[in-house]
């Protein structure tokens with residue numbers, strides 16, 4: 001039994017905030033604005049996981065009107081989703097994500113991001129693909145006004161492993 005999900009998220013880049021992507025703090029003069037740590041990649045990933053099981057979206061699970069989520073680490077929210085009753089019968093088969101950002105250069109950080117996400121999802125880094133691209137100066141990402149992220153996740157039912165023939 002397989003289920004596929006897609007997530008998309010955008011946050012505005014501002015001065016005076018830390019830039020957190022995929023649970024990793026990345027040196028940058030700007031950071032993403034949001035109620036939580038505004039980790040746009042993890043938000044897209046959470047929405048992909050919830051989407052795969054038709055469980056709503058991140059805003060329904062962790063409302064930004066709720067003070068307990070102010071400044072919260074999005075990786076901690078991902079851990080909550082993975083540990084929830086709803087996910088009990090499922091594991092992540094693989095993940096493919098794309099970050100759209102004009103700056104900073106993300107390539108040097110990709111291995112750490114993959115390892116961090118793999119650890120949070122309980123899978124090997126080989127199951128976690130994270131790519132970064134610019135949009136060639138076009139649109140809000142191209143102008144450096146924000147960062148966007150897409151994520152696609154495949155979930156596999158834990159009981160769907162082939163049963164050995166007797």
Ligand SMILES: [Zn+2]
Pocket residue numbers: 009010011034038039040043
């Ligand atoms: Zn978000």
